[in-house]
Amino acid sequence: MATKTRKSNVRRNAQPPRPRQKVQQISVMDRALRALPFSEEDIQRATTWLIIAALTVLAFAAAQWAGITTAAYLQYSEIAARAGFQVQRVEVTGMERVDQLKVYDLVLAEKDRAMPLVDIDKVRADLLQYGWIEDARVSRRLPDTLAVEIVERKPAAVWQRDGKYSLIDARGNVLENVQPGDAGTLPILNGADANQHAIALNALLDKASALKAQISGASWIGNRRWDLKFKSGETLALPEGESAAAEALLNFARMDGIHRLLGRDIIHFDLRDPERAYFRKVPKAEPVTTETSGPDSTNSGTQA
Structure with missing residues (x-):
């Protein structure tokens, strides 16, 4: 009896088996978000701002399509003009060789x-269409002045082709x-x-600066x-190719420095052959014969 009583007490004191807990699965997206150095609140705040920005862009695009912003801008411009913010004066500086009439015709179109x-960008773009103008700076000088600063190109050579002559700058413009x-x-x-x-010619001549000042022109042969x-x-x-031409020019500069060519x-130096140089001298002038008059060819005078 004692044994049965002890077994019953053990059964009473034994705890019931615990239910198995389910292992929570973490998605790949959650793992990536947890790896970021931001909290969930920061991510939610950034997402909210992105949504607001997207809605703002959509609203602005819709307003542009409907013409609301354009009408408001025109009304604002009219108010500014009434307040004195209107082009009354045009100041242009930096012009020496550029056609001033063309510049003023373009800029004065903005008067009143x-x-x-x-449109400052358009005015500048129109000015850059003229060959002499390398750069132009256009600015508003409130309340009523439009300032234009011209940067002119410098002539560096004359380009001759088919009997036509044009001034060009160092870049060939x-x-x-x-x-x-x-x-x-x-x-x-x-x-x-x-x-x-x-540009390539200037770079070539810079390699032989001692000869550059003595050059009066150049001909582009056979392209x-x-x-x-x-x-x-x-x-x-000179030969074809930049490196070959530069080497030939430097060799000629050395020879001229030694032999004073x-x-x-000598009127022609041909260095197109890398192995040898050909020189052509000035043709010798043929001797000129002069006829002398004999004693019989003189006219005798008569004495009165």
Whole structure:
């Protein structure tokens, strides 16, 4: 009996089995969010602001489509003009060789216009269409002045092709057409599309600075190489390719420094062959014979 009583007490004291707990599954998205250095409140706040920004953009686009902002801007411009914010004066500086009439015709078109309606970017873009103008700065000087600052290009050479002459800058931009006698001391570039290779030519001549000041012009031959013309009358034929032409020019500069080739009796130097150089001298002038009159050819005078 005691054994049965003890077994019954053990059964009473034994705790019932606990139910198994389910393991909570974490999604990949939750793991990625937990890995970020932000709290859930920060992420929710950022999401809210993104939604507000998107709604604002949509509302602005809808207003633009409906013409609401344009009408409001025009009304604002009219109010500004009545308050004195209207173009009454135009100041243009920096003009020396540019056609001033063209510039003023363009800029004065903005006169009597409300300041908010002046399209500064368009005015600048229109000014840059002229060859002489390298850069233009347009600004509003409140309440009533439109200021324009012109930066002109500098002529660096004269481009000659098919009997036509044009001033160009160091980059080959055409500035204006000129007469043959208006070149002055500027070097002359001959050949079709020679102006498009002006930058490469300047870089080439910079490699032989001792010769650059003595060059009066250059001819772009066959759209592939240069012939250089010196002020003393000689012509130097260079090979094709930038590196080959630079090497030939440097070799010629060394030879001229040693032997004084320029200013002598040589009129043509041909360095197109990398193995040898060809020189052509000035042709010798044929001797000129003069006829002498004999004693019988003299007229005798009569004595009175």
